Amino acid sequence: MMDRLMKRISELDAPVVVGLDPQLGFVPEQILQAAFAECGETLEGAGEAVWRFNKGLIDAVYDLIPAVKPQIAMYEQFGIPGLIACKKTVDYCHEKGLIVIGDVKRGDIGSTSAAYAAAHLGTVQVGSACLPVFDEDVVTVNPYLGSDGIVPFLKACESCGKGIFVLVKTSNPSSGEFQDRLIDGKPLYELVGEKVCEWGEAVPYEKYPAVGAVIGATYPEMGEKLRKLMPKTVFLVPGYGAQGAGAAELAPYFDQDGLGVIVNSSRGIIAAWKKEQYAKFGAEGFADAARAATLDMIEDLRSVK
Amino acid sequence: MMDRLMKRISELDAPVVVGLDPQLGFVPEQILQAAFAECGETLEGAGEAVWRFNKGLIDAVYDLIPAVKPQIAMYEQFGIPGLIACKKTVDYCHEKGLIVIGDVKRGDIGSTSAAYAAAHLGTVQVGSACLPVFDEDVVTVNPYLGSDGIVPFLKACESCGKGIFVLVKTSNPSSGEFQDRLIDGKPLYELVGEKVCEWGEAVPYEKYPAVGAVIGATYPEMGEKLRKLMPKTVFLVPGYGAQGAGAAELAPYFDQDGLGVIVNSSRGIIAAWKKEQYAKFGAEGFADAARAATLDMIEDLRSVK
Numbered sequence: 001m002m003d004r005l006m007k008r009i010s011e012l013d014a015p016v017v018v019g020l021d022p023q024l025g026f027v028p029e030q031i032l033q034a035a036f037a038e039c040g041e042t043l044e045g046a047g048e049a050v051w052r053f054n055k056g057l058i059d060a061v062y063d064l065i066p067a068v069k070p071q072i073a074m075y076e077q078f079g080i081p082g083l084i085a086c087k088k089t090v091d092y093c094h095e096k097g098l099i100v101i102g103d104v105k106r107g108d109i110g111s112t113s114a115a116y117a118a119a120h121l122g123t124v125q126v127g128s129a130c131l132p133v134f135d136e137d138v139v140t141v142n143p144y145l146g147s148d149g150i151v152p153f154l155k156a157c158e159s160c161g162k163g164i165f166v167l168v169k170t171s172n173p174s175s176g177e178f179q180d181r182l183i184d185g186k187p188l189y190e191l192v193g194e195k196v197c198e199w200g201e202a203v204p205y206e207k208y209p210a211v212g213a214v215i216g217a218t219y220p221e222m223g224e225k226l227r228k229l230m231p232k233t234v235f236l237v238p239g240y241g242a243q244g245a246g247a248a249e250l251a252p253y254f255d256q257d258g259l260g261v262i263v264n265s266s267r268g269i270i271a272a273w274k275k276e277q278y279a280k281f282g283a284e285g286f287a288d289a290a291r292a293a294t295l296d297m298i299e300d301l302r303s304v305k
Numbered sequence: 306m307m308d309r310l311m312k313r314i315s316e317l318d319a320p321v322v323v324g325l326d327p328q329l330g331f332v333p334e335q336i337l338q339a340a341f342a343e344c345g346e347t348l349e350g351a352g353e354a355v356w357r358f359n360k361g362l363i364d365a366v367y368d369l370i371p372a373v374k375p376q377i378a379m380y381e382q383f384g385i386p387g388l389i390a391c392k393k394t395v396d397y398c399h400e401k402g403l404i405v406i407g408d409v410k411r412g413d414i415g416s417t418s419a420a421y422a423a424a425h426l427g428t429v430q431v432g433s434a435c436l437p438v439f440d441e442d443v444v445t446v447n448p449y450l451g452s453d454g455i456v457p458f459l460k461a462c463e464s465c466g467k468g469i470f471v472l473v474k475t476s477n478p479s480s481g482e483f484q485d486r487l488i489d490g491k492p493l494y495e496l497v498g499e500k501v502c503e504w505g506e507a508v509p510y511e512k513y514p515a516v517g518a519v520i521g522a523t524y525p526e527m528g529e530k531l532r533k534l535m536p537k538t539v540f541l542v543p544g545y546g547a548q549g550a551g552a553a554e555l556a557p558y559f560d561q562d563g564l565g566v567i568v569n570s571s572r573g574i575i576a577a578w579k580k581e582q583y584a585k586f587g588a589e590g591f592a593d594a595a596r597a598a599t600l601d602m603i604e605d606l607r608s609v610k
Contacts, residue, residue: 071413074417076420078424105411115378115382124382126383127337127341127350143449144483146479148479149477170450178449179449181493188493192483
């Protein structure tokens with residue numbers, strides 16, 4: 001899957017993933033009102049608004065980018081109707097040829113981890129039927145529980161040709177509370193990075209291991225160090241734009257072929273219509289604003305690698 | 306919420322939570338067949354089977370125990386119908402007076418973590434409506450991302466009178482890969498434990514802070530150390546029974562009042578009918594087998610604290 005992702009990035013010359021994290025505050029009034037008129041101010045109404053918003057965004061950007069990253073929390077907050085909108089979004093993105101990175105950050109052990117892997121990457125057995133469930137292509141996974149939490153995902157990666165991104169060094173201000181603490185002179189995130197490389201070797205691949213790493217854009221000197229430690233690993237990089245990091249800081253994240261990286265932007269793109277820079281599009285033009293912001297981001301990233 | 310949980314444990318003299326982790330392999334054939342006859346070998350069929358199984362179990366044990374712990378992965382693996390079964394289970398447990406500990410192990414940052422907190426503990430704003438979603442009473446949370454991931458949950462704990470259990474030292478064999486690594490001479494799990502105490506002080510409480518800790522039964526010497534470090538914290542203890550730990554090992558987990566602990570058993574109770582010890586109940590008597598196993602577990606734990 002990471003090989004496929006890198007191929008699409010090369011073809012489009014766009015190491016960009018659009019984060020589909022639809023807070024209702026990002027959804028234009030006309031969509032909210034239409035959804036509420038139909039379903040009321042209910043979880044159903046919120047799910048319908050989110051789905052219409054996403055569809056507009058996807059139609060506007062699908063030809064520019066290799067992948068989208070739905071943040072499942074933003075759907076889970078609207079309960080069953082929110083998760084229905086999530087599943088519709090995943091399926092629609094697949095129709096449009098996009099790779100779907102489910103930002104689920106799941107992490108558990110044994111049969112529980114296997115259940116998450118089945119839910120998001122693999123298939124589940126029901127009687128004699130073998131059924132896909134949410135069916136993303138790649139998911140994010142939390143490493144705190146160790147290999148017991150990761151191995152079931154590796155099995156799903158191998159049997160279904162999927163991938164995972166393991167949290168290594170996250171983009172948030174307090175990520176250092178545990179991740180930066182020194183163990184035998186090395187920060188915890190480096191130990192996790194070493195494990196990511198080891199886990200990656202357990203699943204057959206061509207050039208890019210199926211196990212990637214989440215490395216925040218907001219800590220560029222750590223990104224540089226981790227690239228040296230993990231020369232083959234694909235980095236999923238959050239924190240560009242809204243969280244403060246610019247393209248220039250990201251140069252050391254790329255591998256020797258100018259690949260190995262996919263940079264996420266969520267609100268910078270899906271809520272571009274609310275920013276001064278793209279205000280001319282107005283609420284009606286939210287999708288065009290997202291397209292313009294995506295093109296600007298691609299241009300920005302092309303300038304540095 | 307932890308005060309309420311301890312009160313119920315005292316009243317029942319039963320520091321026991323039943324893990325509702327319904328793998329289809331645990332569901333008796335007659336329930337599977339009835340559900341499949343109605344809904345087919347589909348995700349809907351699986352969801353229906355899980356719900357019927359859970360209802361039988363809850364009816365059989367609700368008067369013996371303070372709480373249940375649905376493992377959401379086991380529902381998520383059946384997609385939307387599975388999550389509908391999860392929500393029905395949560396609501397039914399509330400009807401029966403049980404405290405519901407959602408074993409969700411979510412962990413993210415900022416607005417994303419707030420969305421998870423809204424989904425599971427709080428309410429979500431949709432237009433002018435403020436709506437409950439999954440509405441568990443307590444959830445498990447992963448600490449790898451640091452305080453940014455926890456603070457939104459603390460807000461929900463305070464505003465809605467709920468609680469969280471933060472993963473500190475998990476019960477699985479590879480939990481030590483990261484959790485046991487020494488930082489300034491102290492294992493990572495101790496640092497996380499210290500943070501749990503700090504987070505717990507940020508939310509008003511009577512005797513038991515709203516922030517508890519997950520401490521596996523399988524590492525009793527660490528449990529003992531952590532009890533000294535965290536004298537007021539409620540411990541959610543997985544790993545009893547199926548994962549190998551017995552009641553005797555758990556004595557040091559209890560606080561000076563013989564409280565502060567809730568021990569989980571999942572398959573040891575919900576799949577008791579498949580064990581030789583309870584085979585006399587048969588598949589038809591799966592719920593009676595669960596009741597007998599719950600009574601045995603309560604008896605076992607009463608003997609040690």
